[in-house]
Amino acid sequence: MKNFSLLIKPASADCNLNCTYCFYLEKCSLYGESARHRMSDKVLEQVIESYLKTDQSVYSFGWQGGEPTLMGLPFFKKVVDLQMRHGKKGASVANGLQTNATLIDAEFASHLAKYHFLLGCSLDGPAELHDRYRTNHIGDPTHSNVIQGINHLNNAGVSYNILVLVSRANVAHAREIYRYLTNEGYYYHQYIPCVEFDKAGNPMPFSITGAEWGRFLCELFDEWYQKDTHKVSIRHFDALLSKIVDGVDNVCTLGKNCCQYFVVEYNGDVYPCDFFVDQQLKLGNIMTTSWSEMANSTLYRNFGVRKSKWNQFCEHCDCLDLCSGDCLKHRAYAGHPADHLSHLCEGWKQFIHHSRERLNILAGKIKDERDRDFRRSDPASNEIIRGKRVGRNALCPCGSGLKYKKCCGRSN
Ligand code: SF4
Ligand code: SF4
Ligand code: SF4
Numbered sequence: 001m002k003n004f005s006l007l008i009k010p011a012s013a014d015c016n017l018n019c020t021y022c023f024y025l026e027k028c029s030l031y032g033e034s035a036r037h038r039m040s041d042k043v044l045e046q047v048i049e050s051y052l053k054t055d056q057s058v059y060s061f062g063w064q065g066g067e068p069t070l071m072g073l074p075f076f077k078k079v080v081d082l083q084m085r086h087g088k089k090g091a092s093v094a095n096g097l098q099t100n101a102t103l104i105d106a107e108f109a110s111h112l113a114k115y116h117f118l119l120g121c122s123l124d125g126p127a128e129l130h131d132r133y134r135t136n137h138i139g140d141p142t143h144s145n146v147i148q149g150i151n152h153l154n155n156a157g158v159s160y161n162i163l164v165l166v167s168r169a170n171v172a173h174a175r176e177i178y179r180y181l182t183n184e185g186y187y188y189h190q191y192i193p194c195v196e197f198d199k200a201g202n203p204m205p206f207s208i209t210g211a212e213w214g215r216f217l218c219e220l221f222d223e224w225y226q227k228d229t230h231k232v233s234i235r236h237f238d239a240l241l242s243k244i245v246d247g248v249d250n251v252c253t254l255g256k257n258c259c260q261y262f263v264v265e266y267n268g269d270v271y272p273c274d275f276f277v278d279q280q281l282k283l284g285n286i287m288t289t290s291w292s293e294m295a296n297s298t299l300y301r302n303f304g305v306r307k308s309k310w311n312q313f314c315e316h317c318d319c320l321d322l323c324s325g326d327c328l329k330h331r332a333y334a335g336h337p338a339d340h341l342s343h344l345c346e347g348w349k350q351f352i353h354h355s356r357e358r359l360n361i362l363a364g365k366i367k368d369e370r371d372r373d374f375r376r377s378d379p380a381s382n383e384i385i386r387g388k389r390v391g392r393n394a395l396c397p398c399g400s401g402l403k404y405k406k407c408c409g410r411s412n
Contacts, residue, residue, distance in 0.1 A: 005060035005261045012037035012266040015067040020133040021206040039266045048082040062096040069103040101149030109156035119160035125177035132169035167194035174219035190235040201334030214350030244363040253327040259304030272303045275329040306338035319352040
């Protein structure tokens with residue numbers, strides 16, 4: 001079975017906030033809107049134990065929601081205990097937690113730091129942009145609560161990325177958001193386009209258009225490229241560079257197949273993707289179905305191959321190598337087939353044309369730096385894999401984010 005990661009929703013779609021654009025809140029209807037959804041100890045142990053029994057180079061647990069911190073600190077203590085109890089000796093276990101950060105206090109942050117959780121914190125820019133859509137259930141703004149949570153993370157030494165949802169509220173402010181984040185000392189960014197449709201396939205009022213997305217990315221890239229390429233990490237730009245330099249797709253949207261990970265809902269139900277938690281795509285339940293049964297199911301495989309059934313325009317497009325037809329979420333909405341052209345096509349094209357030359361320059365510099373590092377290092381401590389020599393302390397070319405000696409090189 002191919003390596004896979006887990007995205008687990010221990011509190012389902014429950015959240016202490018009520019952001020206008022939230023795509024997951026409506027999933028409450030799948031499991032009863034009035035109920036309180038919490039993963040039981042039994043389901044938690046089964047998820048952790050069964051996953052740790054599979055063979056992976058890294059066991060990657062992503063805790064998400066809704067808001068996963070609603071589970072409270074004792075739940076995340078239990079997570080670590082179970083991982084230690086069921087993990088094989090020497091196994092690499094990685095925990096990620098995507099959160100609105102508003103429930104994180106000093107004690108919670110200290111646990112996350114101790115066990116090296118990597119966090120993704122949602123912050124849509126300065127208060128006047130963030131608070132337009134990111135409000136709580138009585139409509140109050142949340143920016144100051146998020147900053148308070150992030151301050152606890154800083155004090156405890158937790159590593160985190162800032163996740164910016166690019167919506168109608170902030171799409172015209174790429175430079176302002178970027179400068180705000182870097183001035184605050186936030187150097188790891190992820191920008192996600194807000195694209196949601198009603199049942200008839202019309203974009204929701206907070207959604208952005210392809211042209212707006214293109215302008216946002218171009219402005220962001222120009223700002224970053226000027227002086228920050230060594231200081232600030234922007235996930236999509238990093239992913240494009242990995243693709244150009246190593247041919248590795250380290251975000252699923254750049255790949256050719258959507259069999260990338262499994263979503264586990266609070267009751268153990270399993271789905272193929274965060275954006276496709278639908279009854280028709282339920283792959284099984286972890287209490288009764290094995291990972292290999294789900295991975296080998298026709299339902300999962302058929303879902304995966306839809307990614308490369310892109311539009312005929314993509315086939316002849318000079319951006320296909322850096323776009324891969326875009327995410328299915330922006331294509332197969334409101335009953336459209338997978339070969340429907342992406343809602344963001346115009347934006348991807350504009351951005352790739354705008355940045356390709358400079359991405360290639362950066363890719364060339366990365367290769368030169370690697371060669372220099374390699375020449376400086378002890379040749380006896382290097383391995384040759386897939387025709388390329390890799391330093392034992394260099395990042396593994398499989399894209400795991402681990403040093404080569406701790407990943408694919410560990411058995412050599
Ligand atoms: S914080 Fe996240 S999960 Fe909660 S309502 Fe906002 S977008 Fe949805
Ligand atoms: S549908 Fe989009 S988010 Fe889901 S696995 Fe495919 S590319 Fe990734
Ligand atoms: S830019 Fe548009 S046409 Fe080109 S590959 Fe991407 S989605 Fe397809």
